[in-house]
Every structure is written in C-alpha cells, then in structure tokens.
Amino acid sequence: MEKPILEVDNLRIRYGGASVEAVRGVSFTLGRERLGIVGESGSGKSTVGRALLRLLPGATITADTLRFGELELLTLSEKAMLKVRGRRMSMILQDPKFSLNPIRRVGDQVGETYLRHFRCSKAEARDKALAMLEAVKIRDPERVYDQYPHEISGGMGQRVMIAMMLLADPDLVIADEPTSALDVTVRLQVLNILDSLVRDRGIGLIMISHDLNLVRNFCDRVLIMYAGRVVETLAARDLDRAQHPYTRGLLAAQPRIGGARAPLAVLDRQPEWLEEKA
Template sequence: MEKTILDVRNLRIRYGGSPVEAVRGVSFTLGRERLGIVGESGSGKSTVGRAMLRLLPGATITADMLRFEETDLLALSEKEMLKVRGRRMSMILQDPKFSLNPIRRVGDQVAETYLRHFQCSRREAHDKAVAMLEAVKIRDPERVFRQYPHEISGGMGQRVMIAMMLLADPDLVIADEPTSALDVTVRLQVLNILDGLVRDRGIGLIMISHDLNLVRNFCDRVLIMYAGKVVETLKASDLDHAQHPYTQGLLAAQPRIGGTRQPLAVLDRKPEWLEESL
C-alpha cells in the first residue's frame, strides 16, 4: 500500500428530511488494494459508496476529510465532479437489468464513457469499447456491441457494466453488490474477471457486499458496518478471528457446507453497538 487513493475521515451523511444520520462518522483510507465493506441492509454501506461519487441528491454530506488522490471531493462543483465521475472514479451497480438503458445498444453505452472523457473519433471509441468487451471475456464482442440489453444474459450484462466502468481507466472502482443478482457459477467468472482487471491495472477497489464469503475471497481488507458506523476493520484472511460480537454473530449465522445442521446462531443485537466506535 504505497500510495493513498482515498482518505475519508469522520464521514457523516444525513438524508433529506431524516432526523438521524444514515452514516455516522466513518473513517478509512484506501491504497491500491481491494477493500470490502460488509453489513446488513440498512447499515449504510451503499450510502458510503455513493457519497464518494456524490450521487446522493438531497442528502447532507459532511466530513473532516474526503480526499480522492489530490482532490477534495467536497469542494468540487458539480461541473468539476462530472470530470471525476466515470473518468477517475466509477461505480459498478448491482443489477444490470436496471442499470443499462434498455433502448440503447450495449456497445454505444460502453463507448459513451470514452467519447465523453477523451477527444476522439467515434471509430476510435468503438474500437476501444470492443477491445474492452473482449477484455471482460465476451466472445464475439462485435455482435454483443450491436445488441440491446434485453438480448444478453445477466452475467453478460454485468460484464458489460464492468467494461463500461473500466474503459476510462479509473483509479478507483466502487462495486456495489456486483454479483448478488447472478448465479453461483457465473458469479465466480465475473468476480475473477473483475479481480484480474483490477490487479493488472493497479486500480483501487471498494467492494460493497452483504456476502461474507465474497469479501473473504476477493478482498484484502474488510470494514464491517453496523447502523452507520464501522464496528471493525480486519484483514480478509483474519475474518474468522473477528473480535467484535457483531462480526462473530454474522459469521455464525451463516449456514456452511459440511456444517453440523444444528440450529444456526441468531444475532443478539446489543444496544451498545450503536454507540461504540472504532
């Protein structure tokens, strides 16, 4: 971890009209590594990811520091933010069915990233997009380029999303539940492709997921979030030696292959977890 890509200190987010904060003082740094953020639904993990890209209209974001490389994200105007989004930092969303435009050809949507951020001809953008589709292991990329989102499978759609988000060669990719809509067999393929590209290009990756197995296998470090706070930070390989009762509870609640088939441990949520911080 030689260079810090992202430095977040005391991030607080409050949605418009809400009396409580959705994210309450989250701090972390990210280098050229793969960071997992796990937690249950409603723990604020996706909100943190979206705040990095300032994709939260109507929400109040405050932080002591929200620095992305040399840029202070909170100080940027919306116009300047457009140059960051998709170019230097991008986000892979959960479900390709809802995140691709249904009435535009897949390839045009991928090429748009390149056309928007670089001075180039349509031909050049097309070639770049096809090469990128090939890099995410889509067979016959020229044909897929001309297809519409409803003509491709979910696994392929998610690979198209990855291609779209990596095309501009960003420094940071935020993947929000990138594979939870996919079957197990396809899930592994997609994750391996994402993993390979992120490693080869030295991209920082934030993987937001509720799936402990996924972060264990595909991340270097893991933040565990509960009710808008980070309760524990661990190396992914040390996940089984988690100290916090919430993390231990999540791990114990998971059925495992070859397990004992005894009733699973149920989380006993302690009120003090809401208050303590790291």
C-alpha cells in the same frame, strides 16, 4: 507506504428530512488494494459508495476529510466532479437488468464513457469499447456491441457493466453488490474477470457486499458496518479472528456444508453497538 488513493475521515451522511444520520462518522483509507465493506441492509454501505461519487440527491454529506488523490471531493464543483466520475472513479451497479439503458445498444453505452472523457472520434470510441468487451471475455464483441440489453444474459450484462466502468481506466472502482443479481454459477466467473482486471491495471477496489465469503476471497481488507458506523476493520484473512461481537455473530450465522444440522445462530443485537465511540 505509498500515498493512499482515498482518505475518508469522519464521513457523515443525512438524507433530507431524516432524524438520524444514515452514516455516522465513517473513517478509512484506501491504497491500491481491494477493500470490502460488509454489513446488513440499511447499514449504510451503499450510501458510503454513492457519497464518494457525490451521487446522493437530497442528502447532506459532511466529512473532516474526503480526499481522493489530490482532490478534496466535498469542496469540488459539480463541473469538476463530472471529470472525476467515470474517468477517475466509477461504480459497478447491482443489476444489469436495470442499470443498462434498455433502448440503447450495449456497445454504444460502453463507448459513451470514453467519448465523454476523451476527445476522439466515434470510430475510435467504438474500437475502445470493442477491445474492452473482449477484455471482459465476451466472445463475439462485434455482435454483442450491436445488441440491446434485453438480448444478453445477466452475466454478460454485468461484464458489459464492468467494461463500461473500467474503460476510462479509473483509479478507483466501487462495486456495489456486483454479483447479487446473478446466478450462482456465473458469479465466480464475473468476479474473477473483475478481480484480474483490477489487479492488472492497479485499480483500487471497494467491494460493497453482504456476502462474507465473497469478501474474504476477493478483498485484502474488510470494513464491517453496522447502523451507519464501522464497527471493525480487519485483514480479510483474519476475518475468523474478528473481535467485535457483531462480526462474530455474522460469522456464526453462516451455514456450512457438512456442518452440524443444528439451527443456525441468530444475531443478538446489543444496543451499545449503536453508540459512537468517543
């Protein structure tokens, strides 16, 4: 088996002043694959994503191992981290309405990633940005380059976001609910663009989501998180054969087109799910 991109062992995160840990002993490894992290709000899935980039102000992060390539992330200086973020690991945020700077031109924001990590002229960064905008299937890159975020649609904004985060050709991209702010009609389009770029470039992907079907279709493996812990890990195609009662509960609570009109099942949370396994 090839060497994993990311190894996480016993990751624990506590927000400043909180009495309980938001993430309690999460472990997983990631190769050149697409890993889904699924869980309800507050389960700690986004916190894990941000901890990998060490962008959790005020939180305490500990782990036995947090290895990214040849780097041990937790012992890295902030200065070294600046060379990791954007260049080797990046993150696609949820809602382009808020995640793009409202008063800077879209293209400049994309090109900034390149400018930050490579010695090059502004013209060169512009060319790179234009090429990347084209790669995310924006039809008229020259025009969009000079537009401001409020002038483009949500779907286009999210494609701009993808362009920005893939421009420096990272090894790992974390997509934090990349489509939950989008219309259903453009969701699939954006996901397909992300999917094909990630596959073509051999980029590892962590897809954080609460949408089981999305993860089933776009990921190889799935981690199910509950209350800051991974309760189950399984291949996406085996999702229907999940063992853990929480996962089974989530699956049972999904509506199905053409299914029975009976009320949907409601999760019956068991206190023992909260306990950490020895």
